Amino acid sequence: MVDPRIENLNVSVEQAIITPSKLKEQYPLSEKCIETVHKGQTTIKNILSGRDKRILAIVGPCSIHDTDAAKQYAQKMKALADELQDQLFIVMRVYFEKPRTTVGWKGLINDPYMDNSCQIEEGLKQARELLVYIAELGLPTAGEALDIVTPQYIQDLFSWTAIGARTTESQSHRNMASGLSSVVGFKNGTDGNIDIALNAMQAVAAPQNFVSINPDGNVAVVRTKGNTNTHIILRGGKAPNYEAKYVEEIEHKLSRLDIAPRIMVDCSHANSGKMAANQKLVLEDLAKQIQNGNRSIMGFMIESNLEFGKQSIPVNKDDLKFGVSVTDECLDWESTQEIVRDFCKNLK
Ligand SMILES: O=C[C@H](O)[C@H](O)COP(=O)(O)O
Ligand SMILES: C=C(OP(=O)(O)O)C(=O)O
Numbered sequence: 001m002v003d004p005r006i007e008n009l010n011v012s013v014e015q016a017i018i019t020p021s022k023l024k025e026q027y028p029l030s031e032k033c034i035e036t037v038h039k040g041q042t043t044i045k046n047i048l049s050g051r052d053k054r055i056l057a058i059v060g061p062c063s064i065h066d067t068d069a070a071k072q073y074a075q076k077m078k079a080l081a082d083e084l085q086d087q088l089f090i091v092m093r094v095y096f097e098k099p100r101t102t103v104g105w106k107g108l109i110n111d112p113y114m115d116n117s118c119q120i121e122e123g124l125k126q127a128r129e130l131l132v133y134i135a136e137l138g139l140p141t142a143g144e145a146l147d148i149v150t151p152q153y154i155q156d157l158f159s160w161t162a163i164g165a166r167t168t169e170s171q172s173h174r175n176m177a178s179g180l181s182s183v184v185g186f187k188n189g190t191d192g193n194i195d196i197a198l199n200a201m202q203a204v205a206a207p208q209n210f211v212s213i214n215p216d217g218n219v220a221v222v223r224t225k226g227n228t229n230t231h232i233i234l235r236g237g238k239a240p241n242y243e244a245k246y247v248e249e250i251e252h253k254l255s256r257l258d259i260a261p262r263i264m265v266d267c268s269h270a271n272s273g274k275m276a277a278n279q280k281l282v283l284e285d286l287a288k289q290i291q292n293g294n295r296s297i298m299g300f301m302i303e304s305n306l307e308f309g310k311q312s313i314p315v316n317k318d319d320l321k322f323g324v325s326v327t328d329e330c331l332d333w334e335s336t337q338e339i340v341r342d343f344c345k346n347l348k
Contacts, residue, residue, distance in 0.1 A: 017121040019217035020152040027128040029156065033135035040140025040159025043089050044183045045229050047298055048262055052089070055290075055347075056264065056299030058142045058160065059336065060093030062310075062328040064108050067130045069323045070094065073306055076333055078139045080340065087344045091160055092139055093301070096127045097146035098327055099166045101190075105313055105326065109150060114313050114326070124153050131157035145184075148176045149213055158182055165189055165235055165269070169196040174203040175210040179224035185233040185264050185299075192237015192270075194250060198257060201230045231262045231298065236270025242282050244289050251296050264299035268328065276303065276329040280339045287346035302340070308332035 002008055018026075029037075046052035059077065064070045074092055081090035098107040105114055109123035131154055134141050140159035145151050146167065155161070161180055165187040167173040177184045177200070184204065186197040207226045214220040232250060234241045242265045251261040265271065265286055272278035279302055286297055306323025313326050320326075331339070 016217075018124070019215065020213070021215040021217075023124060023128055023153050024156070024215075026125070027132050029132065030136065032138070033132060033157070036135040036138050036140055037157060037159055040091060041182050043140075044091070044160050047089060048183050048229055048231060050260075050262075050295075050298075054085075054087055054089050055297070056160070057088045057090045057340065058093050058162075058264075058299065058301040059090060059304055059340065060142070060302075061095065061305045062093075062268075062303045062325045062330055063095050063098050064127075064130065065105075065114060065326045066320070066322070067108075067126055067133075069306055070130055071133055072323070073333070074134045074137055074139055076306075078137045080337055081139060084340065084344050087347060088340070090139075090340075091142045092134060093143075093303070094131065094134065094141040094158075095144050096123070096154075097144055097150065099144075099146055099164050101166075107146075109147070114317065124150065128154050128157070145173070145176060145180065148172050151176065151180065152213060152215060155180065155182075160185070162187065162233065163200065168200050171203075172210070174200050175208045175222075175224070176212075177230070178204045178206065178208040178226050179222055180227055183229040183231070184227060185231050187233045187235045187266065188237060188241065190237060190270070192239070192241060194232070194241075194253065197232045198253060198259070201232070201259060202257070204230055231264055233264045233266050233301065234271070235266035235268075236272075238270075240271045240273075240282070242267070242271045242285060244292070244294070247289060247294065247296065254296075261296040262298045263296045264301060265297060266301040268301065268303040274328060276308065276331045277335075279303070279331060280335070283339050283343050284346070287343050290347060300343075302336065303328055303330045304333065304336035305330035306333050308335070 096109045112123040142160040144162045168186045186200045205228045254261045267279035267282035310325040310329045
């Protein structure tokens with residue numbers, strides 16, 4: 001019994017939704033999907049361990065708000081991934097959940113119609129349908145695990161996972177990451193704090209026990225084995241942190257902790273000053289570092305969409321510009337191809 005004098009004072013509605021197993025029945029995995037994810041997860045683990053010498057490239061929109069645009073983007077990306085497969089393992093950024101500094105649209109799962117109606121069940125369906133589509137193309141995907149329950153619905157389709165700058169220090173996110181099957185990258189904090197990511201990697205390597213839900217939607221205790229397939233992502237803080245002097249500093253910190261020095265650089269966010277065009281400069285710098293002998297940089301991240309820039313979410317959704325980000329500024333497709341190809345040429 002809920003006593004309304006002391007409980008749920010700030011809750012307006014509690015609405016049961018589809019269970020993870022029912023959603024998976026509606027959008028099942030074909031053998032081709034399983035092969036895409038299995039190959040994606042395994043290849044990324046091999047890149048992390050250094051067995052596979054290629055560079056991991058996480059490239060795609062800041063956020064998905066229109067699954068048709070995302071499908072077009074994925075088709076283009078698949079062709080680029082095939083073209084550059086000798087040097088890069090390209091994984092499409094398919095981010096459905098956005099952490100906000102204060103308030104704002106929290107992504108396709110939370111609010112698929114972008115009108116504050118927050119039809120989360122519909123958001124989960126659209127997300128899963130899109131991930132199945134992309135896996136059918138043979139293109140692996142990457143997501144940010146932000147909500148700690150939604151992985152039960154879609155995580156089987158991701159080949160790589162990020163924990164964001166605002167949640168790397170969170171115990172709940174570390175618990176969750178310790179049970180994920182993919183490689184997990186931890187961003188440094190928004191203020192540039194590196195230690196929270198290093199602490200996260202140690203916490204996540206250990207077995208954890210916590211309360212979540214099971215595939216049938218029942219409350220369950222989850223006991224994990226721990227996930228040692230993790231790395232740091234440098235995303236800048238008060239200032240950028242992608243240059244060689246920062247990368248070397250992190251290498252030393254990792255070595256002191258007896259963790260293999262494997263580092264991903266996010267070319268966007270504070271490393272680009274949130275200006276999409278600057279991602280080119282970051283990527284050029286990374287290519288130089290690698291040419292100069294760096295062996296710890298194992299990957300990079302780029303925020304890119306069909307079209308350049310960003311737009312605010314209009315009241316009338318017919319006014320949305322197709323293929324333009326509704327969160328952070330993104331590079332357009334042509335520039336994305338160009339800078340990624342140049343990166344490969346520079347490495348040769
Ligand atoms: O990646 C996207 C944004 O940087 C992140 O969601 C924070 O956005 P905000 O500061 O606009 O809320
Ligand atoms: C929100 C993101 O990044 P960060 O956590 O680094 O701000 C992101 O990659 O979408």
